[in-house]
Amino acid sequence: MTEAGPRDPCDLMEAAIEFIKQEIEAKSARIQVLTGRLQKLQGQPDPDLAQIAQIQADIQELETQLASDLPQLAAFENEFSASCGPR
Numbered sequence: 001m002t003e004a005g006p007r008d009p010c011d012l013m014e015a016a017i018e019f020i021k022q023e024i025e026a027k028s029a030r031i032q033v034l035t036g037r038l039q040k041l042q043g044q045p046d047p048d049l050a051q052i053a054q055i056q057a058d059i060q061e062l063e064t065q066l067a068s069d070l071p072q073l074a075a076f077e078n079e080f081s082a083s084c085g086p087r
Contacts, residue, residue: 010084017080022072027062027069035058 038055041047 010080012085013076015082017073017076020069020076024066024069024073027066031059031062031066034062 034055038052040058041052041055
């Protein structure tokens, strides 16, 4: 077992920024997939309304999360720039 030493706070912030960016990309991709699935269901002659409602709820939840993630990313990036400068 190797023991990790104290990490530079700027390294930690940089890792957090990358994590948030990956989460935003994953959520955005998931919204696209769900939107495509929703459009396909809605185009059917007898669509499953329960499934449509669930997909709409899932999209709304992801959009709500993104609305929180984007300002969080901006705050981390601003703090990183102010505290760590160019790297």
